[in-house]
Structure formats: structure tokens, C-alpha cells
Amino acid sequence: MSSIKVVTNILKVNDELTRENKKLMNQKGLYVINLMSSPGSGKTSILEKVIARLKNEVKIAVIEGDLYTTKDAERIEAHGVQVVQINTEGGCHLDGQMIRNALSHLNLEETNLLIIENVGNLICPASFELGEDLIITVLSTTEGNDKPQKYPRMFEKSGIVILNKVDLVPYTNFNKDEFHKDIQEINPKANIIETSCVTGQGIDELCSWLKEKISISNPV
């Protein structure tokens, strides 16, 4: 019997693919966002608002991850931006191979901002890097303010944490003070933006933030 010292990262295959994808994204000058949340937090609605606001200034492409359906991709496509749909067929996250396939279907010369809408799930997507420049995690007030404590990994890695459906706070037991305190403890560098797709609150703030980031990464 022989004993072998292996010491190899289990996610090595994904990491290698992601490194290659990242190289391509950099060559094409893309700013890449990995958008994550649990199901039903409203991330597709936020994405629609952002696209409507930015599409005349920024060339946007979207990779839509979904378990089985094409509904979200159809909503995004209606805004006239490039969309590739990935059906994970039950898989709980997107990985490097899926992103590589999706990239081959996009016209990257015609893209400045690539938004990857990950599968709705607060746990698994946080373990698989996709070569993104920014992680945005969306939490909605109807999910309860205990989620960051329960699933900290995703919040820890986020550059922006969006608290969506703030218009519903009076009808829930969501504790905003505890939420802000928890995010501050888990990830003191995160920018927290409160949004509502009903009133439009926070969408301007989010768009200005993104525009600034894109212009930094793609100097004219």
C-alpha cells in the first residue's frame, strides 16, 4: 500500500476554468457582476430596473441562471439586451464550465457590463467563483433579518448588499437595525443599498454606484 500526499484544492477544476474565463473577460474589458439571492427576493425585478436605466449608456449582457425555466431570461430579453439562459437542471449554482459555454454565445465586443444572475439560493453559489469583479447579494425584507447570520458566506463576499422590498418593512417583523449591525460585523466593507421596485427607492443610488465602477474599470 502506498500513501500519497495530495493537498489539492477540491474546487481546482472550477478555479482553473474560472481563471481562463476571467482572462477572456479582462481581454474584452468587461465589468462582471455576480448577482445572488434566495428565490423570490426580487433580483430579476431589480435587474430589469437597472437595465432600463443604464442600457442607453452602457452595453449590457446578461447570463441568466435558472433551475428549469426560461421565464427570467424572457423578462430580461424584452429590454433588448443580450441574454444567454443557462438551465442548471436542478443544479444549485453556476460554475466555470457553464460560464464558459455562455460566454461563447455572447458578442463580447458589444459588451461593457456582464451581469450573471445566479441560481436563487443563499448557500451554494457562494462557494463557486465565476471570475466576477463584484458580488451583489439581494435580501428582501420578507425573508427576515436572520439570513445574514444563517448564511454569512455570501454576505461576507459581497461588495454590495441590497435590502429589497423596504416598502414592506411596516408589514413584516424585519429589524433593520439588527440587519445593518449584522452586515457590519460580517463584512464591514459592504455597501448597503435599500431598494424598492415598487417606489423606485435606491435604484438611482445603485445605478450611480455601478456607473462609477464601470468607468473605473473601463477608462475611456
Added chain:
Amino acid sequence: MHEAAIVESALELILAKAEEHHLTKIRRITAKVGELSGALPEAMQFVFLNASQGTIAEGSDFIIEQVEATASCGSCDITFPIRFYHPVCPSCGGLDNQVLTGYELYIDTMEGD
């Protein structure tokens, strides 16, 4: 359940290593899994049992060593365990601390013939 993807990835790696070392049977595998890695050892065991069937790793001991999460505070020069994912320094209460361990997710060793 992302343990499935993790274990499949691990198994791919193990089988490639075994081939490289001309093993025909794998007896024992040890993996290091950090408390903060988001992977549950019980779930990994369960997936491994199924995924390894029909491979040379079938029936091997898949041992998962959990690694405690720790961080260090630059101002106090101490290392401390992280509780509930919050790297709060127990001495000064500072938050901006460096996480040292807890994110491990790797195959450490394997044995076979």
C-alpha cells in the same frame, strides 16, 4: 445541495491522482474541510458513498477532518476562534481581522495499492 458538486469534483481529482500513481484500489482518503467552507461533512459522506460506486474508490474510508475557524487581530497581536462567522476580536472588539483558517476545502492524503 452543493456538497454533490464538491464531492464529484473531489472524486475526479482523487481518481486522476490514483492513475498518476498507478493505484488500482483506493483504501483511504482524508479531506480537510473548514468550518466556514459551507460544506457539511455528513452530506459529503453521503454523496461520496454514492458517487464512488463502480470506481476504484468504492468502499474506501473517506475521512473528513474539520478545521476550526480562526482569525488574528493586527492591533492586539492575538489569534482567536471565530464564533458564528463574526471575526470580532475578543480583546479590542475590532472587526477588521484577518481570517486565518476555516475556508479549507482540499484533499489532504490518500492511500491505496
